[in-house]
Amino acid sequence: MSQSIRTRIQKIISDVSGIEYPKVVFGETDAQGDYASPVAFEISKREHKAPLDVANDLAEKIGKTDQGKLFSRVEAAPPGFINFWLSEEALKTELATLVKSGKTYGKGEKQKEKIQIEFISANPTGPLTMANGRGGFLGAALANILTFAGYKVTREYYVNDAGNQVKVLGASILAELGIIPAEERFYKGAYIKDLAKVTGKQKKLFKTSIKGELANRIGTDAAMAEQLEVLKMDVGRYAATLLLKEIKNSLRNADITFDVWTSEEKDIRKKGLVKKTLADLQAKGLVVERDGALWLEKEIAGEKERVLKKSDGTYTYYLVDLAYHRKSFETYDKVINLWGADHHGNVQPMKEGVKLFGIDAERLAIIMFQPVRLIEDGKEVKMSKRAGEFIALDELMKEVGLDVTKFFFLMFTPGNRIDFDLKLAKDDSSKNPVFYVQYAYVRTKSILAKSKEAYGKWLRANSQKVNLGLLNTKEDRKLILELAKFPDLISDITADYEVSRLLRHLLSLARAFHDFYEKERVVGEKNDIALARRALVGAVAVAIEQAFDLLGIQKRKKM
């Protein structure tokens, strides 16, 4: 496996400067070279020299060391950058590697590290929301990219199918059936009505002695009230299985897959992991009893004490989740969680929590993402699962299509809230960036087909004559440079989990290709040039396919 161009440049700088990990970036304008490094600033600070002098010195040394092999020019530029221009030979060699590697270009070597990515994990108390979709697309793409980078990745969905919210779900349905009075905290919306219809017919759920008169006797008969609690739970569990089925169906529509489904009820609670976690904390002397509840004595997040076991004897979400995370770290070296921004308050406590068990908090990466707002007629459409006014992910995908939804959601960095204008997404679909990239792909395919017709025979007889060195126009060069960034991009995403980098890369690759398409031709050129260009176009097609595969976006054959 050959090293990426950026890695090679870093190595060269490192050799002559002694800086271990010199920063190297892509040049943004022609004047900045193909690659550039600000490493001279770092050295000048340490050695109290002028940055430009240091840069000049380094540029000269690098030029001498390299002997024109990798670079055609290495120059210092004020205020102290070193700019690198790749030689034609280096570009040609890289393109040859690229063509030869095909889909393995940029693929990382097998790593020992096992990574768990836990995402979506929406409670089975309603359909998947747009926010779930954002986390879902992000998790799925990140899993693909990390796998491509060489890691052993497990995609996990943690199903909170126990605890209070399932009971609330059950109660919501009972209220809908008119058995108990409705409450503010209950789930509402069309899907609750649907569930009530189905659940009402499940006679076995109502086997307990509760009869029609129940509603009148609540609160007067303790035994009856207790049975009602059981009934809420039973109904809730039943509804949760139905909703989980629906969620799985939405995931199929969204083309998101999981390797492992962990059930809070079966895999965590029933296995005694919660009890054990509590006992272990008690053994460490970290638990204190107060007001009939058990509290974590150690200060978490610097301010608030956390309840572990409530005075009614049930466990808190925090304790259960801690038990779950502890289990994950038994198997995985690294755990990545994708959480909606509304859970940010749990980040510190969870990191502190795993530390209590001697787990390095660095092994737990929590990616927060801001919510998705739906805009219609310039106004926000309020979304709340409880109130039942929300656009489910399924509806959105149906309205604007999977690829557009996915591309749009992944294009933004997670820290930014997405305002999704439904009208714009539908009306101006041709302006959508995903079409821009798909169009570039369609054009590559078209060229490949047309040129096969025109040159197929000659190519079969003269394949060894394809001379990539003939590709030396500005557009050829720009396109090869774009393609060559891909391995570095993968390693950047592996480091910071910024999937949106790949989308932006796709857009600039598509741009470079459209430009190339406008200025250069394949069919109609002389045989040797046509075939060299055809190889380049083929490489672009493979690069787009690869990125689309990683993102789970369809490859369209026609526009």
Add this chain to the structure above:
RNA sequence: GCCCUCGUAGCUUAAUGGAUAAAGCAGCGGGCUUCUAUCCCGCUGAUGAGGGUUCGAUUCCUUCCGAGGGCACCA
């Protein structure tokens, strides 16, 4: 009140402390006898406000203003 995230061009967004802040959309002006003009080229235009640290700040610190979210024996 406390905590978190965010504030960049008319709009939507980029920029591990580095160069003249980068794109798309919208607007204006050009470009198809030729591999799909759903494309290409050019122009216009921005860091919420004030301090501070730094050779250098969109980035770090601080005050203020604004948006969203979180602050339960909910999950």
